[in-house]
Amino acid sequence: MTDAQASPGQPKTAIVTGGARGIGAAIARRLSADGLQVAVLDLDEAGAKATAAGIVESGGQAIGVAADVSDEDAVRAAVAQVATELGPPLVVVNNAGVTRDNLIFKMGATDWDTVMNVHLRGAFLVTKAAQSYMVDAKWGRIVNISSTSALGNRGQVNYSAAKAGLQGFTKTLAIELGKYGVTANSVAPGFIDTEMTRATAARLGLDPEEHMKNAAARTPVGRVGRPEDIANAVAFFVDERSGFVSGQVIYAAGGPRA
Numbered sequence: 001m002t003d004a005q006a007s008p009g010q011p012k013t014a015i016v017t018g019g020a021r022g023i024g025a026a027i028a029r030r031l032s033a034d035g036l037q038v039a040v041l042d043l044d045e046a047g048a049k050a051t052a053a054g055i056v057e058s059g060g061q062a063i064g065v066a067a068d069v070s071d072e073d074a075v076r077a078a079v080a081q082v083a084t085e086l087g088p089p090l091v092v093v094n095n096a097g098v099t100r101d102n103l104i105f106k107m108g109a110t111d112w113d114t115v116m117n118v119h120l121r122g123a124f125l126v127t128k129a130a131q132s133y134m135v136d137a138k139w140g141r142i143v144n145i146s147s148t149s150a151l152g153n154r155g156q157v158n159y160s161a162a163k164a165g166l167q168g169f170t171k172t173l174a175i176e177l178g179k180y181g182v183t184a185n186s187v188a189p190g191f192i193d194t195e196m197t198r199a200t201a202a203r204l205g206l207d208p209e210e211h212m213k214n215a216a217a218r219t220p221v222g223r224v225g226r227p228e229d230i231a232n233a234v235a236f237f238v239d240e241r242s243g244f245v246s247g248q249v250i251y252a253a254g255g256p257r258a
């Protein structure tokens with residue numbers, strides 16, 4: 001079956017986790033602009049609903065759904081709700097994320113577990129719940145948000161392990177699900193101006209604007225990233241015409257590394 005046969009003009013449904021703000025909200029808005037219906041899934045129910053409301057105001061179709069991606073029952077219920085209210089989720093963007101930075105000698109096991117649970121267990125649970133709809137439809141798109149930290153980053157042994165893990169997860173999904181018309185790819189952002197990076201600045205005792213300026217200075221394109229930069233890379237993988245691209249990682253970082 002070709003991509004065209006799999007999409008007889010019906011808008012497809014996407015789930016974007018962590019879509020209440022930052023990169024996830026930009027991805028949700030971009031996928032809506034590209035013609036998808038979007039379920040914005042987040043711990044922060046008010047934020048998820050606000051992102052969805054903004055999309056609806058702009059003429060799109062979206063719902064906000066509250067769920068902790070690391071909670072198996074909550075994920076199962078949320079994905080079923082999306083299927084009932086919007087239609088089978090054929091696109092999943094695993095974007096929800098947290099940081100709990102510290103040098104390894106100071107890092108507690110709870111901070112290790114929290115990061116693994118949100119990024120890895122979360123991506124596993126959401127993908128597992130949605131993939132059966134994709135397999136039934138013989139079409140699907142999975143995009144996992146990794147990070148340049150997958151290549152190693154001081155103070156982020158938990159986060160970099162999780163983000164590298166997501167790349168392995170992506171490649172294996174591509175191998176297992178390819179025969180069902182499902183692609184799996186990963187976008188690995190560099191430094192993006194969001195609450196996550198502003199919170200990092202605050203934790204390091206740095207002025208956020210100074211922190212951004214420093215990051216821009218070490219980035220080849222001379223600026224930090226915007227959430228829309230990442231949404232654009234995600235949109236490429238989700239595109240109907242990207243069906244022959246699978247198991248890949250795009251570093252969207254303003255250079256080979258940022």
Ligand code: NAP
Pocket residue numbers: 017018019020021022023024041042043044047067068069070094095096097098118122145146147148188189190191192193194195196197
């Ligand atoms: P952000 O502004 O902190 O947004 C993350 C969103 O994820 C928040 O709305 C948060 O909700 C939600 N979330 C956290 N834990 C969750 C859970 N268990 N279940 C459901 N939702 C949850 O972060 P961001 O900068 O947009 O980052 C988005 C993704 O890009 C993350 O995976 C991050 O690791 C990755 N990334 C970011 C950068 C960067 O420079 N910003 C670089 C590389 C990769 P709450 O507010 O309720 O916690």
